[in-house]
Amino acid sequence: LAKTLAEALKKMDKSARVVRHRVAGDIVGDVPDTVSECKLVESAGLINIGYTHAWSEPFAKPLRKWFRASCNTLEELDEAISMGWATTLAVSGSGIPKNLALAGKKAVLCPARNGVEGKKDIDCNSCTLCKVSPNTKDLIIMFEVHGSEKTIQDAKEKSVDITSII
Numbered sequence: 001l002a003k004t005l006a007e008a009l010k011k012m013d014k015s016a017r018v019v020r021h022r023v024a025g026d027i028v029g030d031v032p033d034t035v036s037e038c039k040l041v042e043s044a045g046l047i048n049i050g051y052t053h054a055w056s057e058p059f060a061k062p063l064r065k066w067f068r069a070s071c072n073t074l075e076e077l078d079e080a081i082s083m084g085w086a087t088t089l090a091v092s093g094s095g096i097p098k099n100l101a102l103a104g105k106k107a108v109l110c111p112a113r114n115g116v117e118g119k120k121d122i123d124c125n126s127c128t129l130c131k132v133s134p135n136t137k138d139l140i141i142m143f144e145v146h147g148s149e150k151t152i153q154d155a156k157e158k159s160v161d162i163t164s165i166i
Contacts, residue, residue, distance in 0.1 A: 005019075005037050005040060005041070006040060009040070009046075015125070016046065017046060017047055017125050017126075017128065018047045018048075018125045018131075019037075019041045019048055019049065020049045020124055021049065021050035021067070022051075026052055035062050035063065038063075038065070047128055047131045048067075048131070048132075049066075049124055050067035050068070051067060051070045052070060055067075055069035055083070055085050056069075056083070064084055064085055064086070065132060067085075068085065068086045069083075069085035069088070070090070071088060071089050072089075072160070073160060074089075074102070074103065074160060077102065078103055081103055086138075088130070088142070089140055089141070089142050089159075090143055090155060090158065091109075091142045091159055091160050091162045092155070093161045093164070094163060095162075097162075098111075100165075102165070103140065105139065105140050106138070106139055107139070107140035107142050108129060108139050108140070108142065109144065110130075110143050110144070111129070112124075112127070142162075
């Protein structure tokens, strides 16, 4: 079992294209180490993908090159964009479109379809829309709330009901 990112990169699958940072938590108190890891990932020729709810904090600013601001309201979305962040938005509701205009930008629903019968699997490794690059920075990536029934209910309270917008 790899104990460091450098060890994990030596053992990575040849098909790997993406490193998803902080899957089990946010970057609070860990920005310098995360920046170092992002540089290591780039040196390995891989794509950094990360999200932070701490985007409004000055200490998180160095991560704007690789991370997206995780937003739960349209007001947060506007603020994060004004601060130069690439963004994501938690959305709920019925009939969420694959794309729409929000905050003067194109918003795209995350196309992940892992395990959906009859659909080709799409995951972060095959998609890379969340990569912060000149081609993707201005996209707002929408994530439909998901998880257990309780998780979905809690998340709906902290997300944008897309039905009220379209």
